[in-house]
Each structure stands twice: as C-alpha cells, then as structure tokens.
Amino acid sequence: MEETSSAATELDFMEKLGENLMKTGDTTAALEVFRAVVIKDPHRLSTVSAIYNNTHSLSEALVEEEEYHKTQEFKLYEKVCREELKRSPAEERHLRCRYYWGVDNAFVLSPFKIEEINEDPFVMLIHDMVTDEQIETIKRVSMPEMKRSTVRDDIVGGSKRRNYRISKNAWIEYSLHPHIEKLLHVLHYATGLETQFSEELQVANYGLGGHYEPHVDFYLTGVTEEYSNRISTSIFYLSDVEQGGATAFPYLKIAIKPNKGTVLFWYNLHRSLDGDYRTKHAGCPVLKGSKWIGNVWTHDRTQFAIRPCGLFRDYESSWEYMMVK
C-alpha cells in the first residue's frame, strides 16, 4: 500500500527517534520504536536495519572490536567454535541424510549426497561435490591474485581491512577454466537456484590464527532491482583443516568442520527476501593447518520457481537476532 505523506513523515520521525535512542545507548527502546516502524511499513525493514547497525558501530567506532568481544554474541561464537555449545541429539533428530538426483533428475547416476544441517533457516552439506582436480585448478589460478581480505563498509561505502576478518582472497571469473565453470553448473543442479546470478568465485585462504568473526552475508543497504541481495551462500571447502577453522553459526549452535570437496549451503534471506539474522556465521580461528574455501553468493533474481515467497513477510522470526546483545 502507498504511504500517505503524513504517514511517511511520522515514520521518518520515528526512525529518527530510534536513531537518537541508539545514540544515547538505549538500544532496547530504540528497537521497540524500530519494530513499530516495521509493523506500520514492512518495506522499511532494510532502512531500519541499516540505521540500527550503523548507529551501533558508529557509537563504538573507537573500541568497536573490543566492545564486540564482550558481547553475549561473541561469547556464543567462541563456545560454538570450541564445541562447548552444541545442539542436543533431540534437537537434531529430524535431520536426515539423503541422496538427491538433482534438478530434472540430471544426476541420477551420481546423486548428490545431502546432509541436512538445519531446517529453518535451511542449511545443508553436499558431500563430495568438488573434485581434487577442480580444487587444484582453483588454487593454481587464484594463488597469484590473493590479497589481504577487506570487508564492505555499509556506512561510508567502499571496503577496508579489519581485524575481524584475517585472511587473503581473490575474485575469480568462472569462465577462466572449465573446471571452475563446472562448479556453478553443478551447484544449479544441487540447489535448483539460477546460478547465473552469482558473484564471481571468491577464493579465500586463512593461515594460522586466520578467522572471520560473526557477520551476515546479505547486504543491509544498496539492494536494488538491478543489484539484488544474496539469497544464498555456498562455501566450497577446498581443504581440510587440522584443527579449528570451522564455519560456526552461533545462534544455531552449529560448527561445520571443513572437509575437502564438501559444499556448505544455506539461505541468507527469508522467503520475503528480508535478511535472516539467524544466519549470522563466522570462520573460527585456524589453530593448525591452513584453510581454503571458495564462496559463491547467488542473488535473488528470478528464483521464485525454486523458492516462491510466502503469503506473509516472515522477517519477524529473526528480528531479535539483529540486535547484538
């Protein structure tokens, strides 16, 4: 429904009020105001999330990382990395391992080995999906291009180096080699997603102590029809890691150990295409060995055949995870 201009002004005002409450440090009150805004106009979820996240980090700009390290979220992340916090067998009992013949039964002769990791948000592992030959090619072409990783700055734009992400990475075009092209092709058959709407392959390498602290992969700002959001993440594990280096989801209590050739897949967005904050995840510190991964971020354009939207906006279920406590 179109907003009338007076409703818009009221919502603008409420957003400003929320922002000011954030600056005074009263995040609980701010969130209440933000929630009221989103209930009135769900389309404002992305602006409200951006205000929330921006103000949050701006107010802590100087000591941001130290402050973050004191939060419950960070403690949760550390526990999940150390495997001190896991789901109980009861919580996992509905999850299955199964063979999947792929879209159009195209892989009936060599079905995908799917291990369901979580139902909602959906997370799965696809075992033995990448061959050693493909992995060698990916490493060979990306090695000379590897540079210290940066992160996108949603506040002032651009990218910068941050201590919360210590690794090297390179962006590789799929068309560079048939082995790399095949990754996308197979990913389509395994997931049903139109993988032509994917970013270039991001190859990353973490050395000893390398890590990537909790974050979401979806964009908080800058999403347009032209540049859509990251509906899914697929992490191609290109090496094993002797110790540490799991991909951890603090709120889901899941830590996935890298296993060479396996792909970890999850949806970042709700069916309503709102960001799902339950998917916050991290690369735990590498304690021994070296970790290689390839990231494929597929965008949400024309994915409705495989993932139609629901009847209702479903962002509510992940709202509380937006706030870093």
Ligand SMILES: O=C(O)CCC(=O)C(=O)O
């Ligand atoms: O290293 C990992 O396991 C996670 C990497 C990640 O989350 C990312 O590159 O966005």
Ligand SMILES: [Fe+2]
């Ligand atoms: Fe990520």
